[in-house]
Amino acid sequence: MSLxxxxxxxxxxxxxxxxxxxxxxxxxxxxxxxTVCQVAERKPSKGWVIGFLVSFALLQWFGLCIxxxxxxxxxxxxxxxxxxxxxxxxxxxxxxGIGHAGTLISAILFLFRxxxxxSINRAAEAMTIFAVACAGTFPGIHVGRxxxxxxxxxxxxxxxxxxxxxxxxxxxxxxxxxxxxxxSLLFWYMGMVPDLATFRDRSKNKWRxxxxxxxxxxxTGSSRHWMRYEKAYALLAAFAAxxxxxxxxxxxxxxxVSQVPGWHTTIFPPYFVAGAIFSGFAMVLTLMxxxxxxxxxxxxxxxxxxxxMCKIILATGSMVGLAYGTEFxxxxxxxxxxxKFAFLNRAFGPYAWAYWTMxxxxxxxxxxxxxxxxxxxxxxxxxxTIFVNIGMWFERFVITVTSLSRDYIPSAWAYFSPTWVDWxxxxxxxxxxxxxxxxxxxxxxxINMAETKSTLAKQIHLKEHGYGHH
Amino acid sequence: MSxxxxxxxxxxxxxxxxxxxxxxxxxRVRDAGYKKTDAxxxxxxxxxxxxxxxxxxxxxxxxxxxGLAGTTTGLAMQIWMNSIDYKYxxxxxxxxxxxxxxxxxxxxxxxxxxxGAFFGMWALNGLPRFSNPIFxxxxxxxxxxxxxxxxxxxxxxxxxxxxxxxxxxxTTTDYIQTVVDDDSSPKVPKGIFVAWAAVASFxxxxxxxxxxxxxTNSPMPRFHVFFDMxxxxxxxxxxxxxxxxxxxxxxRDVPGTVARGEIFTDMDFMTGIDMDLLTEMNxxxxxxxxxxxxxxxxxxxxxxxxxxxxxxxEIDEPAPPTSESVMxxxxxxxxxxxxxxxxxxxxxxxxFEIYCAVCHGLNGGGNGLVNRRAQKILxxxxxxxxxxxxxxxxxxxxxxGKMFSTxxxxxxxxxxxxxxxxxxxxxxxxxxxRALQRSQNANIDQVPDEKREEILIEQEEVKQxxxxxxxxxxxxxxxxxxxx
Numbered sequence: 001m002s003l004x005x006x007x008x009x010x011x012x013x014x015x016x017x018x019x020x021x022x023x024x025x026x027x028x029x030x031x032x033x034x035t036v037c038q039v040a041e042r043k044p045s046k047g048w049v050i051g052f053l054v055s056f057a058l059l060q061w062f063g064l065c066i067x068x069x070x071x072x073x074x075x076x077x078x079x080x081x082x083x084x085x086x087x088x089x090x091x092x093x094x095x096x097g098i099g100h101a102g103t104l105i106s107a108i109l110f111l112f113r114x115x116x117x118x119s120i121n122r123a124a125e126a127m128t129i130f131a132v133a134c135a136g137t138f139p140g141i142h143v144g145r146x147x148x149x150x151x152x153x154x155x156x157x158x159x160x161x162x163x164x165x166x167x168x169x170x171x172x173x174x175x176x177x178x179x180x181x182x183x184s185l186l187f188w189y190m191g192m193v194p195d196l197a198t199f200r201d202r203s204k205n206k207w208r209x210x211x212x213x214x215x216x217x218x219x220t221g222s223s224r225h226w227m228r229y230e231k232a233y234a235l236l237a238a239f240a241a242x243x244x245x246x247x248x249x250x251x252x253x254x255x256x257v258s259q260v261p262g263w264h265t266t267i268f269p270p271y272f273v274a275g276a277i278f279s280g281f282a283m284v285l286t287l288m289x290x291x292x293x294x295x296x297x298x299x300x301x302x303x304x305x306x307x308x309m310c311k312i313i314l315a316t317g318s319m320v321g322l323a324y325g326t327e328f329x330x331x332x333x334x335x336x337x338x339x340k341f342a343f344l345n346r347a348f349g350p351y352a353w354a355y356w357t358m359x360x361x362x363x364x365x366x367x368x369x370x371x372x373x374x375x376x377x378x379x380x381x382x383x384x385t386i387f388v389n390i391g392m393w394f395e396r397f398v399i400t401v402t403s404l405s406r407d408y409i410p411s412a413w414a415y416f417s418p419t420w421v422d423w424x425x426x427x428x429x430x431x432x433x434x435x436x437x438x439x440x441x442x443x444x445x446x447i448n449m450a451e452t453k454s455t456l457a458k459q460i461h462l463k464e465h466g467y468g469h470h
Numbered sequence: 471m472s473x474x475x476x477x478x479x480x481x482x483x484x485x486x487x488x489x490x491x492x493x494x495x496x497x498r499v500r501d502a503g504y505k506k507t508d509a510x511x512x513x514x515x516x517x518x519x520x521x522x523x524x525x526x527x528x529x530x531x532x533x534x535x536x537g538l539a540g541t542t543t544g545l546a547m548q549i550w551m552n553s554i555d556y557k558y559x560x561x562x563x564x565x566x567x568x569x570x571x572x573x574x575x576x577x578x579x580x581x582x583x584x585x586g587a588f589f590g591m592w593a594l595n596g597l598p599r600f601s602n603p604i605f606x607x608x609x610x611x612x613x614x615x616x617x618x619x620x621x622x623x624x625x626x627x628x629x630x631x632x633x634x635x636x637x638x639x640x641t642t643t644d645y646i647q648t649v650v651d652d653d654s655s656p657k658v659p660k661g662i663f664v665a666w667a668a669v670a671s672f673x674x675x676x677x678x679x680x681x682x683x684x685x686t687n688s689p690m691p692r693f694h695v696f697f698d699m700x701x702x703x704x705x706x707x708x709x710x711x712x713x714x715x716x717x718x719x720x721x722r723d724v725p726g727t728v729a730r731g732e733i734f735t736d737m738d739f740m741t742g743i744d745m746d747l748l749t750e751m752n753x754x755x756x757x758x759x760x761x762x763x764x765x766x767x768x769x770x771x772x773x774x775x776x777x778x779x780x781x782x783x784e785i786d787e788p789a790p791p792t793s794e795s796v797m798x799x800x801x802x803x804x805x806x807x808x809x810x811x812x813x814x815x816x817x818x819x820x821x822f823e824i825y826c827a828v829c830h831g832l833n834g835g836g837n838g839l840v841n842r843r844a845q846k847i848l849x850x851x852x853x854x855x856x857x858x859x860x861x862x863x864x865x866x867x868x869x870x871g872k873m874f875s876t877x878x879x880x881x882x883x884x885x886x887x888x889x890x891x892x893x894x895x896x897x898x899x900x901x902x903x904r905a906l907q908r909s910q911n912a913n914i915d916q917v918p919d920e921k922r923e924e925i926l927i928e929q930e931e932v933k934q935x936x937x938x939x940x941x942x943x944x945x946x947x948x949x950x951x952x953x954x
Contacts, residue, residue: 029616147696154551163551167560167570179577186588201611217598221613225595226514228527232591235533239580250573454513457489
């Protein structure tokens with residue numbers, strides 16, 4: 001079976017009155033199974049092995065840095081008065097933002113019956129889980145005495161004799177992010193069970209069969225099971241969609257509920273949510289473009305999928321740009337001295353270099369997606385999404401650091417400089433993320449086979465019975 | 471087929487290659503009146519519920535109940551914890567401020583509802599179920615790939631193999647097979663079981679250790695995994711520190727400030743010396759003393775400080791004999807400048823017992839705990855503390871001012887206590903030492919008449935107790951000797 005796209009087969013062109021095919025070529029159900037399973041069943045490619053070794057080494061370095069931090073104390077970071085929320089919080093918000101696209105692609109696109117989601121949702125959900133794992137690490141080690149992080153939980157403590165303070169956005173954040181992580185994990189795993197059963201049934205090796213057998217919980221594909229499964233899946237999607245919005249809203253409350261100039265604004269929740277979707281879609285594309293090439297999934301992750309995602313990036317990127325403008329307008333319109341100063345300081349103060357990096361990457365670079373040529377050329381998309389990732393990291397840096405480094409008392413102002421531990425942890429968190437993602441590519445079904453087959457079934461049905469009849 | 475006949479038959483299955491043929495077969499089976507049927511497909515087949523007559527699920531109701539339970543739990547938890555059991559005052563808001571409780575209640579609603587959907591679905595589906603007769607069919611592996619199967623259970627009221635075979639024969643299938651019992655061993659492989667048992671039993675060990683530590687007493691100090699703030703490394707006054715540019719562990723007062731309760735204008739009161747007399751005798755010396763007190767840092771800021779000195783300081787001999795003469799010639803204040811009353815003596819007693827008694831003893835007899843310990847280990851450089859009731863320290867030869875100065879600046883091995891004890895307290899100690907001196911050399915006639923009786927009775931009681939104690943000790947010693 002050839003995996004190359006047949007010449008002239010381009011599903012990114014709109015044909016009026018006809019649905020563009022989402023599965024390309026002369027593909028049948030078994031081809032989908034083969035295409036997806038070969039990723040996990042063949043021997044790992046050289047690229048995968050090298051990528052894994054590099055990621056794994058970075059992960060080890062991350063672990064060592066965390067041990068060093070726990071042993072020495074949070075002073076190893078660049079967090080100094082007045083910037084007590086340095087890179088750890090920047091990294092936390094960055095990763096949590098990335099973590100939002102996975103569930104959003106899955107849940108919202110599922111609810112809107114956007115069938116093009118089927119071939120990308122699995123990898124996007126996996127990305128969510130791994131990004132949330134990276135995100136969760138940072139506040140966990142940022143609490144100072146990380147071994148007492150369980151004090152955040154509302155449990156009847158024999159040491160403290162008190163309860164957590166439920167009026168604090170930081171505690172809401174604990175609940176929001178842990179709920180989000182849990183629900184995303186359930187959603188991801190549940191979606192994978194039928195495909196894990198496919199893996200089980202194809203296993204030749206006894207142990208492999210047993211491992212996938214346990215993971216797939218004895219799934220048979222019974223229609224009664226499918227009926228309840230689809231209901232549960234739709235319900236989970238319906239919960240996950242507002243959850244995505246609530247979680248990043250609450251993350252923005254960490255800032256917006258405080259009194260710090262530049263943070264204390266009501267625009268933060270929608271602005272953060274748009275930014276999260278923006279960065280998440282960018283990260284999905286950054287991962288999927290090399291993946292489809294290396295893993296041979298071009299027939300399932302098509303140009304049309306990328307075209308659609310680029311449009312979402314264009315839309316959310318413009319929203320983010322609008323939010324930047326609105327912030328400036330409100331700072332002027334509100335006529336609060338401290339707010340006016342905070343925003344002028346952002347754009348023209350000592351961190352102007354970071355601010356204009358952010359504007360270039362987040363507002364200007366996605367505008368290139370107005371051109372169809374760019375939206376359908378993978379290497380161009382890849383470069384722009386890398387810019388977006390960088391820009392979104394800088395957005396969190398600009399928000400966190402510029403506001404804190406110059407707030408109400410000029411005598412307390414200081415310039416933030418990161419230490420080597422800050423750098424190591426940012427890079428190391430990518431090690432954690434990539435290690436998990438590469439393992440996922442090898443061990444789990446990277447594409448939702450069952451759903452792709454059902455999309456194909458519809459395609460076949462339409463071909464055989466014509467349009468307009470259902 | 472012959473071997474299958476010996477096993478229990480669970481039902482009959484037929485294989486299809488497309489959605490349309492499967493749906494067609496389903497409709498026929500439903501119309502033929504079979505109830506205990508099922509279809510297996512690699513993906514959810516649109517319209518199969520109707521074709522097979524599957525009833526809708528009650529799952530949404532379970533999820534609704536779980537979601538409501540989540541809301542209730544979230545609100546009840548927060549209201550109980552923050553408004554009833556442990557009331558927090560935050561920004562002057564009421565204890566029960568509902569808007570602030572909404573985010574967590576909302577998250578818990580979603581969490582519980584999701585648990586309901588996830589676990590409820592598996593429970594209704596009867597999964598996980600790892601051993602299923604349908605898996606014995608050799609072609610069933612393709613049910614998760616590209617084949618569709620229709621199954622009729624043997625428990626169906628109308629079940630009859632022959633008629634079902636002919637019914638299946640009318641549909642587009644070329645594979646019809648009975649489903650039989652799984653004859654593979656239901657036992658878990660021994661290796662897995664052993665590994666599981668080993669992990670389970672080893673994982674209990676740390677828990678048992680923690681439990682033992684929690685419920686038993688131990689003379690050993692607590693085991694600290696993390697030090698937290700339990701041990702703060704304290705420095706002595708004369709030690710060095712790397713934390714400050716000047717290398718001193720002891721921090722000086724901020725220039726131009728005076729500690730609370732330490733502002734005095736009377737130099738006599740601060741030094742214990744009659745300054746008028748000293749000025750007459752030695753004007754230069756008096757001026758130097760005044761300037762020293764006005765600049766309590768003793769060193770000028772631009773003076774260099776040698777940090778690397780502590781080793782030399784250790785072999786410091788008692789003050790040279792010349793200082794004795796200074797001690798004798800200085801015009802000390804003869805009398806304690808504080809008004810002597812019961813309150814002052816009580817204050818002096820408290821301070822004496824804190825700072826002085828460890829060496830000089832509670833009664834000033836010179837045999838405090840430190841001295842006893844030093845005698846016991848025969849410390850070579852030890853100079854025993856003075857007996858405060860010796861004739862040389864009485865008021866007539868050792869004026870109050872001199873004693874005050876000794877407490878403040880130290881003598882021989884004794885360090886100065888001006889840094890630890892406030893000026894007024896040092897005078898209170900002087901007054902108390904005078905009282906101790908009188909009490910140690912007193913006889914009963916010096917006690918006021920009304921107190922005499924009381925003291926005699928107390929004296930008798932103490933003597934009696936001492937006698938009893940001595941007898942008991944003697945007896946114990948005798949018994950011990952007999953045992954040996």
